[in-house]
Amino acid sequence: MTAVTEPAPLVVIRNDGGRRRRGVRTRIASYGMLLLLAAFYTGPLLILIFASMKTLPEFFRDPTGLPESLSLDNFTEAWGLANFPGYLMNSLIYTVVATTLFVIMSVFVAFPIARGYVKGSAALLTLYVVALFLPPALIPQFQLILNLGLFNTRTGYILLFLINPIGLIILVNYIKSIPRELDESAVMDGCGYFRFVWSILIPLIRPAIATVTVLHAIGIWNELILATVYLTNDDLYPITRGLIVFEGVYGSDWPKLAAAVLMLMFPMLVLYMFLQRYIISGLTSGAVKG
Amino acid sequence: MAASQQQHLFGGGRQRLYPWLLLFPGLGFYLLIGVGPSLATAVYSFTDATGIRGLPISWVGWDNYDEFIFRGARSRDNIDALQRTLIFMALVTIVQFGLGLVMALLVNQKLRGRLVFRTLFFVPVILGVAVQGLMWKLFLRPGGGPMHEIFSLFGLESQFLGGPNAFYWVIVVQIWANAGFTMVIFLAGMQTVPADLYEAASVDGAVGWQLFRNVTWPQLTPAVNTNFLLNIVGSLQAWMLFLVLTGYRNGTNVLGYVVYAEAFGQTSASSFRQGYAAAASIVLFLLVLALGMAANAVVARRERKYMS
Numbered sequence: 001m002t003a004v005t006e007p008a009p010l011v012v013i014r015n016d017g018g019r020r021r022r023g024v025r026t027r028i029a030s031y032g033m034l035l036l037l038a039a040f041y042t043g044p045l046l047i048l049i050f051a052s053m054k055t056l057p058e059f060f061r062d063p064t065g066l067p068e069s070l071s072l073d074n075f076t077e078a079w080g081l082a083n084f085p086g087y088l089m090n091s092l093i094y095t096v097v098a099t100t101l102f103v104i105m106s107v108f109v110a111f112p113i114a115r116g117y118v119k120g121s122a123a124l125l126t127l128y129v130v131a132l133f134l135p136p137a138l139i140p141q142f143q144l145i146l147n148l149g150l151f152n153t154r155t156g157y158i159l160l161f162l163i164n165p166i167g168l169i170i171l172v173n174y175i176k177s178i179p180r181e182l183d184e185s186a187v188m189d190g191c192g193y194f195r196f197v198w199s200i201l202i203p204l205i206r207p208a209i210a211t212v213t214v215l216h217a218i219g220i221w222n223e224l225i226l227a228t229v230y231l232t233n234d235d236l237y238p239i240t241r242g243l244i245v246f247e248g249v250y251g252s253d254w255p256k257l258a259a260a261v262l263m264l265m266f267p268m269l270v271l272y273m274f275l276q277r278y279i280i281s282g283l284t285s286g287a288v289k290g
Numbered sequence: 291m292a293a294s295q296q297q298h299l300f301g302g303g304r305q306r307l308y309p310w311l312l313l314f315p316g317l318g319f320y321l322l323i324g325v326g327p328s329l330a331t332a333v334y335s336f337t338d339a340t341g342i343r344g345l346p347i348s349w350v351g352w353d354n355y356d357e358f359i360f361r362g363a364r365s366r367d368n369i370d371a372l373q374r375t376l377i378f379m380a381l382v383t384i385v386q387f388g389l390g391l392v393m394a395l396l397v398n399q400k401l402r403g404r405l406v407f408r409t410l411f412f413v414p415v416i417l418g419v420a421v422q423g424l425m426w427k428l429f430l431r432p433g434g435g436p437m438h439e440i441f442s443l444f445g446l447e448s449q450f451l452g453g454p455n456a457f458y459w460v461i462v463v464q465i466w467a468n469a470g471f472t473m474v475i476f477l478a479g480m481q482t483v484p485a486d487l488y489e490a491a492s493v494d495g496a497v498g499w500q501l502f503r504n505v506t507w508p509q510l511t512p513a514v515n516t517n518f519l520l521n522i523v524g525s526l527q528a529w530m531l532f533l534v535l536t537g538y539r540n541g542t543n544v545l546g547y548v549v550y551a552e553a554f555g556q557t558s559a560s561s562f563r564q565g566y567a568a569a570a571s572i573v574l575f576l577l578v579l580a581l582g583m584a585a586n587a588v589v590a591r592r593e594r595k596y597m598s
Contacts, residue, residue: 026498027401034396034407040466041410044429047436051428063434105316112309117299124317131324133582135575136527139334139553139568140327146343163324168316183299193300193308222418225530229554240420244534247424254428261424268416276409279416283471284478 052258059255074259081250082260083234087242093154094238095220098161103213105162107205110171111197115180125172131165142229152232160230161220167212170285174208175201211282214275221268239264331575334568341554341562354569367540368548368570375526375544375577378461382525386465387517390472395502397473398480408477412470419467423534426463427451451535457542460535464528472517479513480506508596515589522585526578545574 051059052074053067078084112118113125141160150156178201186196202209227241237245246260272279300308335354339347358368397408414422430437430450441448450459483506491505507514529546536542538556550556553567 030396030399030401033392034401034403037393037396038407038410041414043436044425044466047429048425060434063431064436064439105319108312109316109320112313117309118313127325128320131328133579134325134328135331135571136549137324137327137331138549139339139564139571140330141323142341142553143334143339143564144323144327146341151343159319159323162316162319165320165324168320187299193305194312196300197312218416218418222416222420224418224420225533225550228533240418243420243424254431257424258428261421265417265421268418268421269413272409272413272416280412280474280478283415284475 048258048261051254052262054255056253056255063254074255075263078246078256078260078263081256082242082246083237084239084242084260084263086235087237087239090154090236091221091238091240094158094161095217098158098220099213099217101158102162102164102167102216103209106164106168106171106212107202107209108197110168110175111201114172114175115183125169128165128168128172138229145230151230152236154236157226157230157236160226161216161223164212164216164219167216170212170282171205171208173285174205178204207278207281210275211278211285214271214278215282218268218271218279331568331571334565335572337565337568338563339565339568341564347565350565354566355573358566358569358573367543368545371543371545371548372573372577374457374542375546375574378457378464378528378544379522379525379581381458381461382464382468382528383518383521385461386469386472386521386525389465389469390517391476393469393473394476394480395506398477408473411473414467415470415474417467419530419534422463422467423531426459426466427535430459454541456536456539460531460542463531463535464525467531468524472521475517475520476510476513479510483509511592511596515592518589519582519585523578523582526574526581545570545577549574 047064050065050067051063053069053071054062055071055073058068109124113121115121118124145151145156145159148156150159182200182204183196186200191200221238222240223238224240224244227238228244231237231241234245243260243264247257250256300306336349336351337347338350338353357365359365393407393411397404397411417425429435432438432449432452435450437450438448448455450456487505487509488501491501496504527546529544529550532538532542532544532547533550538547538551543551549567549571552570553562553564555561
C-alpha cells in the first residue's frame with residue numbers, strides 16, 4: 001500500500017504478486033511510449049543543432065547525420081551576415097519597454113477592479129473577460145496606427161503590446177487573495193493610494209507580477225505577424241522578422257540558417273529554465289479563465 | 291453593500307479621484323487599441339477601406355460579404371478555405387486533446403526522468419512560430435531531410451511542405467507545437483484529484499483502466515472542458531504556421547490566413563483590401579462564436595453530469 005499516498009498515480013501498485021507484475025509491465029510500456037514521444041519532440045531540435053555545426057558541403061553530403069567536428073563558425077558568420085545585433089537589440093527594446101509599461105499600468109487597473117474601489121468595477125472586469133471572444137482587432141488597429149502616423153515606428157509597434165486581457169485577469173484574481181484588512185490598516189496609518197499600491201501592494205503580489213511579466217514578454221519576443229504588418233524598415237525589425245528575412249536570403253544555406261534559429265531560441269530556453277514555474281502557472285490560470 | 295464605504299477608503303476630496311486617474315492609462319489603451327478596433331472590425335467590413343493612408347473610404351453595404359461568399363472563382367477558394375479550417379480544427383482538436391492527455395498521464399506517474407520528459411513536451415509552446423516553423427522546415431526538407439530518409443526506409447516519397455499534402459504536415463507541426471500546453475492543463479487538473487479517491491477505488495479492486503474511467507476522468511472535468519474549448523477556438527484561429535511553413539498558396543490556406551493575406555497584400559490578385567478582409571474576419575469570428583457556443587453547451591452538459 002505504499003504507492004497510494006502519491007498525488008495521482010495512474011496505476012496503484014500493491015504488494016501482491018499479480019498486481020506487481022502488472023505494475024512492471026505498465027512501467028515498461030510507459031517508458032516505451034515516453035521514448036517514442038521524446039523522439040518526436042527532440043528530433044527536429046537535434047537535426048537543427050547538427051546542421052548548425054556543419055559546413056555547407058558537409059550538409060549537402062549528409063544532411064541528417066552527426067557533424068564531423070564541433071564547429072561554431074556558422075554562429076559567428078550568421079551573426080555577422082544578418083543584422084543580428086540590431087535585430088536582437090530591437091527585440092530587447094520592444095520586449096522590455098512594452099512589458100514594463102504594460103505591467104505597471106495593469107496593476108493600477110487591476111487593484112481598484114479587484115477591490116471595487118471604482119464604480120462599475122464588475123462591468124470593467126467583464127470588459128476584459130469578453131475580449132477573449134471578440135473578433136480580432138487586426139484591421140482597424142492597422143488603420144488607427146496608420147492614421148496616427150505611427151506606421152513603421154518603434155512607438156507604434158510598442159503601442160500594440162500595451163494590452164493583454166489574460167494578464168490583467170491573472171492580476172485581479174491574485175489581488176483578490178490579498179486580505180482587505182491590509183488596505184484598511186494602511187489607511188489608518190495615513191498611507192495614500194499611490195504609495196499603498198506602489199510600495200505595499202506590488203511587493204505582495206510579486207508572484208503574479210512575475211507570471212504576467214514572463215508571459216507578456218514571451219509573447220512580444222515571439223511575435224512575427226505584427227512585425228510583418230507594421231514594420232517595413234530593416235532597422236526596426238525584431239529578431240523573429242529578421243530571421244524570416246534571413247531565410248529569404250540564405251534559405252538554402254541551412255547550416256547558417258540553423259545557427260540563426262538557435263540564436264533566436266536560446267534566450268527563450270534560458271528564460272524557461274529559470275522561470276518555468278511562473279510560465280506554467282500563468283498559462284494554466286489564464287487558460288482556466290479563458 | 292459596503293461598496294460605497296470602500297470607495298472612500300483612501301481619503302476624501304482629491305484623494306478620491308486617484309484610483310480613477312491611475313486606472314485611466316491602462317484602461318484607455320485597452321479601449322483604444324484592443325476593444326475599440328475589435329468592435330470596429332464589423333464596421334470596416336461594410337466599407338471599401340484600403341491600407342493606404344488618406345484614400346477616401348466609402349460605404350459598400352453587404353458587397354464584401356457577397357463577394358467573399360458568392361462571387362466567382364475566388365469565392366470558391368474561400369469556401370475551400372472555410373472547409374479546410376474546419377478540417378484543421380477537427381484534426382488538431384482530436385489529436386492534440388488525445389496526445390496531451392496521454393502525455394499528462396505518462397508524466398504524472400512516479401517515473402524516473404519524468405521532469406525531463408515534461409520539459410521536452412512543453413518547450414515548443416514557448417518558442418513562437420518563427421522558430422517552430424523553421425525547425426520543421428529543415429526536418430521536412432524534401433530530398434535529404436530526416437523525414438525524407440524515414441520515408442525512404444519504407445520506400446515512400448513525398449514533397450512534404452511543397453507537395454499536395456502540405457496542409458496535413460502543417461497540422462502535424464501545429465500539434466507538435468501546442469500539445470504541451472494541453473498536457474500542462476491536464477497535469478494541473480490531475481494534481482487536484484484527492485489521493486484518497488484512488489485509495490478507496492483500489493480497495494474496491496479497481497485497477498488501471500477502471501481507475502482512469504471512474505476516478506481520473508470524472509475528476510478531471512474542469513481540465514477536460516478547458517482543453518476542449520481552447521483547442522477548438524485556438525485551432526480555428528490558428529494560421530501563423532502556414533505563413534512560415536508554406537506561404538500563401540492555393541490548396542493550403544485557412545480562413546485566418548485569407549484575412550491576413552487580403553488585408554496586407556499577400557495575394558496576387560489584390561493588395562490591401564481591408565474592407566473585404568474585415569468581412570472575411572467577421573465570417574471567421576461568427577464561425578468561432580457558433581462552434582465555441584456549441585462546444586460550451588457540450589461542456590455544460592458534462593459539468594452537470596460529473597460535478598453535481
